[in-house]
Amino acid sequence: MKMPGRQGGAGGLGNLMQQAQKMQADMAKAQEELADETVEVTAGGGMVTIVITGQQQVRSITLKPEVVDPDDIDMLQDVLVAAVNQAIEQSQAMAASRLEGLTGGLNLPGFPGF
DSSP states (O other): OOOTTOOOHHHHHHHHHHHHHHHHHHHHHHHHHHHHOEEEEEETTTTEEEEEETTSOEEEEEEOGGGOOTTOHHHHHHHHHHHHHHHHHHHHHHHHHHHHHHHTTOOOTTSTTO
16 A cells, blocks of 8 residues: 555665666766866966876976075975975865765765865
8 A cells, every 4th residue: 555645665765776876877987087187286486386186196296497496495395285285175176076066965975075
């Protein structure tokens, strides 16, 4: 006997499973795409440029020659740390933005920014 106002049953669970499988496939595809998408960040007034993927893999670090001062290694190190941290933050924000569209803001463990 079907109760009025109630939905679900085996059909509802099957639909939920299909939706979960589709979301899982979409998430896997988005993760793969993030490996190819990059963010470019500059720091130190353009002295350091970092290119990083949506999976937080640094692709390149470019230094202008004038930032390399053997008498001021501390400054170079500080600029590099700042640039890498900024690149990671922007990469994570890009990844969160892409994945949030798929999850509708669900709180999923293992995905930064959610």
